[in-house]
Amino acid sequence: MPPKYSQHYREEWEQMREFKDWLSPVQDDATKAYCKYCKCNIIAKLYCLKQHISTTKHVKSVEPMKSQTKIKFAKIQTRLDTQNLAHFICEHAAILTVDHLSDMCKKTFSDSRSTENMxxxxxxxxxxxxxxxxxxxxxxxxxxxxxAKFSILIDESTDISVTKILMSRHVNSIL
Structure with a gap:
């Protein structure tokens, strides 16, 4: 009896219209593919991948993704330094402080090429x-x-004009 053939994952599948949003390789096993929506492994055969598309689990997992509209932004040449600084401000400080922080970085690191045009x-x-x-x-x-089930984190704050602000993000509707 001849040995059983095992199909290996092919990167060109990721470019195919029906697979490109959800298919990725499995790190340690070249004979399997990974569904990003269902969070499961699939045998890396074209037939199995096409069968997976029609499963109830996959159809339910794709539904929330269909309702999201992707906004295409024009690519701008932004220096990595400004994105890192913006990320720092977003996580650790008020946005108003960035005016002073960027000026301070320019003065403090005046010999750096990264800050001269910041x-x-x-x-x-x-x-x-x-x-x-x-x-x-x-x-x-x-x-x-x-x-998966999850909890919603709510953040309440009051700004300088004594206006109460309630922030929450709704990510997934499955409870």
Missing amino acids: KLHRTKCTNIINNVLAPHFVSELIKDVGD
């Missing part, structure tokens, strides 16, 4: 946070949560 103030920092960092971290969060 231009980052409130408006640009806000736009980097909203249009670059937020979509990235939301997509990472959606990848992590998938169809």
Whole structure:
């Protein structure tokens, strides 16, 4: 009896219209593929991948992703330094402080090529946070949560004008 043939994962499958959003390789096993939506391994055969598309689990997992609209932003040549600084501000400080922080970095590190052309103030920092960092971290969060149950974190704060603000993010509707 001849040995059984085992199909290996092919990267060109990721370019195919029906697979490109959800298919990825399994790190330690070349004979398997990974579904990002269902968070499961599949035998790396074209027939098995096509069968997986029609499973109830996959159809339910794809539904939340269909309702999301992807916004295409024009690629801008942003220095990595401004994105890192915006990420720092987003995580550790108020956005108003970026005006002073970028000026201080220019003065303190005047001999550095990274800071000589640095231009980052409130408006640009806000736009980097909203249009670059937020979509990235939301997509990472959606990848992590998938169809699992989760809790919603709510943050309440009061700004300088004594206006109460309630912030919450709704990521997944499956409870």
